[in-house]
Amino acid sequence: MSLIDGFEHVARENESLAGYTRLKLGGPAEYFAEPTTEQELTALVMRFSEEQKPIRLIGSGSNIVVGEEGVEGLVLHLAAPVFCELSVGQNRITSGGGTKLAHFVSTAVREGFAGPEQLVGIPGTVGGALHCNSGAHGEDIGTWIESAEVLTRSGEVLTRSGDSLSFSYRQSSLDELVILRATFQFEKESPEMLTKQMQKLWIVRRSTQPFSQENAVYVFKDHGGESAGELIDRCGLKGLQVGQVQVSELDANIFLASPGATSQEVLELIERVKERVYESLSVELETAVRIW
Template sequence: MKRVLKTEQSVPASEAPGRGEAGTPFDDLGLTVGTGEPLAHHTWLGVGGKAKYFCEPVDLGALGRLVARCHERGIPLRVLGGGSNVLVPADGWAGMVVRLSAPALCAIDVNGTVVTAGAGAKLVHVVSAAVQAGLSGLEMLVGVPGTVGGALVGNAGGRGGAIGDCVRDVSVMLPGGEIEVRTGADLAFGSRWSNLDDCIVIGCRLELDEEDPDLLTKRMQKRWIVDRSEQPSGVRTVAMMFKDPHGTSAESLVSQSGARDFRVGEASVYPAHANYLVAHPGCTSEDVRELVEKVRARVRERLGVELAPQIELW
């Protein structure tokens, strides 16, 4: 699903001027906006082209000015979280890419059983803050990379639930820069999906349960060991290929279909965990895209199951 707040016919990112050059539509806003930023530096796979414009706003006010300007000028805008679930094409992104990495957008606060987190906060930091405070409910997020924003948008989770199960409310910024708090019936979370696809997520409040911190820590450590053993280790340039279909795992379907040793160019299925792919040195976005399609086609032909891609092609 595309999360583009507005589209334009614009110059390809590859034609953008060098970083920091004057003459962007943002020069009067008091923001640092880079140009031609290599997005490979910001994604787990480490492949793909450049962003025409790139900004890491210092706070919500700066984000609001940037978002409103993009809206006024018809400049398409995307948010990049931890970059663990996106595949950037070789020709990059001909618009604005925003990262919510500034401290003001990554704050975590625990008050009673409620954890408040900025969208830029790393999921691992939120999980450990909750555990330290003796709060349970986020155990299924152990080992999931990325940020709170990315997790909410894709309803990240694992065995036993997903982040959406704990959400009390989500703060979002609309295309004009206005802020809104969504709760109850305004929010929908499904299988690796949410309805937060028309906005920028800026933070959330999670409602958790009290639990004995020692028991919780032991449970989390056990879970960490089990879950991590099911993920590639020692390689950073990996991505999860498919969502688990209802009642089974994508990993077992890929294995059963005989695609475990598939390779396209410098992208290959990670043999020990067949729902991941690895980008080897020299890998291109096209290698990754073709590998995902090749594996998907094999599962369809051999097992009659249509797998839904987990990784999102920008």
């Protein structure tokens, strides 16, 4: 019997994860599923938990490097419409975990909800951003959370109130298996002002970061208030290359993969940059990217 018996319409064995990551690299998931309802999601989680198989979530895969050998167990992808809904209330947005962050940001700006305009241009989903407490310009997504609905590894759905959660730099205590949806609360501002601010930040990002079509990964956390990209640049490492993977000339905290690259080369470049930064500046860079 296969672990995905009865789920063949939404689950597959030995699915390459490369197409689900921004780097477009990496090996297969032993099992991969895109459930279409919450019931299917829960049933899959319970089945794999009972068999004590690892279960992981993938959002847009913009903060994950998958190793060449792939991963054991189940990888879940929340691509179905039910996980990507977004609704607007008085000063509030409720968003599915699979909703694109860009949709969340543009909706907030249109409604005159202040804060999310700072996140313009960060690739990913709302669930991935909450899990990593993604942010920019001193604003993190955790700042606005009111509550979140999560699914645990035992298949239980829980509501976590904003007061019970803690967010720090690129870290969140929202670490249950699945962030199903979250509600955010905002201060009001003029939509025109927020639109102008978002456009300004978008132009800056477009001129300092690779295009969305490029296979890229944002690698390290900032260190003691200093941007990781600036630290790497100070060591003269822009353009450093291992095989077909290169430190971006635009932002040194981004690595770019060209055709023929492997995730092993990404991992080697991470180690090489860490070593060189430590030798030159005695700074130990910590990875922001998740290595699977």
